[in-house]
Amino acid sequence: MSAVSPKPVAGMPQLTDISVIPAGAVLEAKPLTGYTLRYTTGPFLLPQNAGSLDWGLLNNDTAQQTARVTVFKCPVGAVKTPAAPGALLVTLDPGKTTHNANKYTEGFYYEVVVECNSNLLFPYVSVWPAQLGVVLPGTGINSGTFLRLMP
Numbered sequence: 001m002s003a004v005s006p007k008p009v010a011g012m013p014q015l016t017d018i019s020v021i022p023a024g025a026v027l028e029a030k031p032l033t034g035y036t037l038r039y040t041t042g043p044f045l046l047p048q049n050a051g052s053l054d055w056g057l058l059n060n061d062t063a064q065q066t067a068r069v070t071v072f073k074c075p076v077g078a079v080k081t082p083a084a085p086g087a088l089l090v091t092l093d094p095g096k097t098t099h100n101a102n103k104y105t106e107g108f109y110y111e112v113v114v115e116c117n118s119n120l121l122f123p124y125v126s127v128w129p130a131q132l133g134v135v136l137p138g139t140g141i142n143s144g145t146f147l148r149l150m151p
Contacts, residue, residue: 022098028068028087035068035115039146041125043074043109047139051130054101055112059092060120066091067116069100069123074109083110092121101128114146 046053059065070087074080083104090098104110114123123146127139 022088022090022100025088025090025098025100028089036117037115037119038149039114039116039123039143040149041110041112041141041145042147043111044125044139044141045109046104046106046127047136048106049129049136050106050127051103052101052128053104053110054099054126054128054133055114056097056099056124057090057092057114058097058122058124059094059118060122061118062094063118064091064093065116065118065121067114067121069115070113071102071104072111072113073104074111076109080111101131101133112141 053071055069055071057067057069067090068087069090071083072080073083084102088100092098112123112125114121122143124143125141126133126135128134129136
């Protein structure tokens with residue numbers, strides 16, 4: 001039996017070009033605002049069969065929330081650097097979800113950092129083998145697994 005990607009339907013996450021950012025997001029030119037909370041996936045390896053790296057955010061707060069999401073490439077023996085498209089400022093209304101899936105170089109460590117001001121903003125990261133939201137087994141990093149960093 002061969003693995004078949006599901007047919008895309010409205011609301012299903014899909015791979016986008018590196019120049020496409022999620023609705024409600026803007027590229028951050030330079031850090032302008034501080035956040036009280038900072039979370040990290042810690043380093044994880046992008047496997048050889050990775051089609052894309054996807055991060056998602058769910059706002060379970062009753063108020064609109066803004067967060068900074070940065071994907072870092074972490075080469076062994078070198079300083080980590082923000083991966084394209086760079087730090088994104090994402091604004092989410094209550095109960096809304098957003099994501100961004102991009103193709104990155106396989107075989108490197110990556111880290112996703114989410115900075116925000118609400119304990120009710122929940123991040124998620126996964127790796128897909130193709131261009132649709134089908135998660136490679138064992139690659140999902142849910143919000144309970146993100147580590148909280150002290151500011």
